[in-house]
Amino acid sequence: MSAEDHAADGLAHTAAPAVDLPDFPVPSHDPRAVSDAIRPDARIALSSSGAMVLLRHADVVAAARDPEVFSSAVSRFLQLPNGLDGKEHAAFRRLIGPYFTAERMAALEPGVREAARQVCAEVAGAGAGAVGCDAVGEFGSRFAVRAMMRWLGWPAGLEPTLVEWVADNQAATRSGRLDATADVARRYDEIIRSVLAPRRGSGGDADGMRQDVTAELMSDRALGRPLRDEELVSVLRNWTGGDLGSIALSLGVVLHYLATHRALQDRVRSGVTRGELTAIVDEILRIDDPFVANRRVTTCPVSRGGIQVPAGQRVVLNWTSANRDEEVFGDPDRFDPDGNAGNNLVYGTGPHVCPGRPLATLELCVAVEEIVAAFADITLDPVLRPERSITPNGGFSSVPVVLTPAR
Numbered sequence: 001m002s003a004e005d006h007a008a009d010g011l012a013h014t015a016a017p018a019v020d021l022p023d024f025p026v027p028s029h030d031p032r033a034v035s036d037a038i039r040p041d042a043r044i045a046l047s048s049s050g051a052m053v054l055l056r057h058a059d060v061v062a063a064a065r066d067p068e069v070f071s072s073a074v075s076r077f078l079q080l081p082n083g084l085d086g087k088e089h090a091a092f093r094r095l096i097g098p099y100f101t102a103e104r105m106a107a108l109e110p111g112v113r114e115a116a117r118q119v120c121a122e123v124a125g126a127g128a129g130a131v132g133c134d135a136v137g138e139f140g141s142r143f144a145v146r147a148m149m150r151w152l153g154w155p156a157g158l159e160p161t162l163v164e165w166v167a168d169n170q171a172a173t174r175s176g177r178l179d180a181t182a183d184v185a186r187r188y189d190e191i192i193r194s195v196l197a198p199r200r201g202s203g204g205d206a207d208g209m210r211q212d213v214t215a216e217l218m219s220d221r222a223l224g225r226p227l228r229d230e231e232l233v234s235v236l237r238n239w240t241g242g243d244l245g246s247i248a249l250s251l252g253v254v255l256h257y258l259a260t261h262r263a264l265q266d267r268v269r270s271g272v273t274r275g276e277l278t279a280i281v282d283e284i285l286r287i288d289d290p291f292v293a294n295r296r297v298t299t300c301p302v303s304r305g306g307i308q309v310p311a312g313q314r315v316v317l318n319w320t321s322a323n324r325d326e327e328v329f330g331d332p333d334r335f336d337p338d339g340n341a342g343n344n345l346v347y348g349t350g351p352h353v354c355p356g357r358p359l360a361t362l363e364l365c366v367a368v369e370e371i372v373a374a375f376a377d378i379t380l381d382p383v384l385r386p387e388r389s390i391t392p393n394g395g396f397s398s399v400p401v402v403l404t405p406a407r
């Protein structure tokens with residue numbers, strides 16, 4: 001969900017296909033409202049830039065699982081592994097996979113939990129009374145940055161820079177301005193390069209490196225050679241970009257849902273297993289998916305939903321809409337973690353399915369576990385209103401909540 005992925009790809013707009021499709025307006029508030037309104041009557045809509053937006057679950061799944069026709073080579077920027085297809089993509093997935101194993105996540109859990117506890121304690125402050133807090137900006141971003149720095153072994157001193165960057169990145173993405181998105185992307189590359197530099201031994205020798213996930217990636221030979229500098233930056237950018245923004249947004253959605261669904265909040269507080277909590281979090285994110293869409297481009301003519309799609313057509317897989325398709329889920333707001341799990345597309349599907357899902361799940365579950373342990377009550381702020389993110393993000397840009405500390 002990096003800024004440049006959505007706004008500054010530099011691709012020319014494709015000509016609109018010669019068929020009569022409903023317009024897909026740029027959502028000005030909740031992106032669900034736009035797709036919910038169009039989807040019952042249409043399978044596909046046309047964005048203002050000429051991209052075909054797939055709205056239905058079946059079409060999104062079919063396209064995501066057919067990378068030979070629906071290519072991910074949509075950006076002029078190097079995006080590893082997101083922008084690759086075929087064998088090259090598979091090679092990078094083999095390199096990335098081992099960083100997200102269950103063993104690694106179990107080893108990381110205590111550090112992630114400590115990060116969540118620290119943020120809860122900071123939010124609670126010194127007093128014993130209820131406190132106001134923005135679940136996205138104050139809790140989510142701070143927690144996401146801290147958890148990620150522990151995972152990658154980045155220095156704690158980077159936290160303010162990264163927290164500021166998350167906010168600037170979201171503002172630049174919202175602005176849609178190419179200069180702003182290019183600027184945040186450049187700043188991020190500088191941050192990553194500043195992290196890589198001290199890990200290089202003399203001449204970049206692996207022996208001189210610090211031992212952490214970043215150092216491990218620098219000395220990884222899964223491709224049969226070390227990663228080049230620009231490849232390292234791209235892989236790390238997609239890990240951290242994927243992590244920081246989406247975890248903060250997801251926590252906003254989850255805490256908003258718990259604040260507005262008291263019985264569920266009580267159930268989570270009274271004790272659920274990790275498996276149950278994972279299913280609950282996944283289902284909340286299905287209902288209100290903050291990771292709205294990914295892009296593809298067709299490599300040959302293809303028929304979709306009775307429509308002839310030409311080669312070279314830009315296509316948008318709208319996960320948020322597919323996750324609310326009435327044909328699959330009935331009432332899209334009906335909360336059914338077990339029943340809906342098999343069709344949940346929050347983490348995508350097909351060869352590009354999110355490799356970071358185990359880390360995202362760990363971070364979200366641990367954050368929820370710690371916040372319900374630290375606070376006996378989570379409610380929406382009675383005065384300040386939650387603000388919806390605007391395209392291309394979903395979820396909320398801020399969720400003011402009131403947290404009442406547990407005794």
Ligand code: HEM
Pocket residue numbers: 064072080081082083093238239240242243246247250291294295319345346347348349351352353354355356357359360
């Ligand atoms: C709640 C959090 C997250 C959500 C909802 C999410 C969602 C997604 C989705 C839908 C895709 C599929 C993209 C496509 O088909 O084009 C994806 C891919 C990806 N995600 Fe995540 N993600 C999350 C967290 C993370 C984390 C924590 C990481 C890494 C640390 C990560 C790294 C990636 C990468 C590298 C890809 C590209 C995979 C490829 O192209 O093969 N994501 N994610």
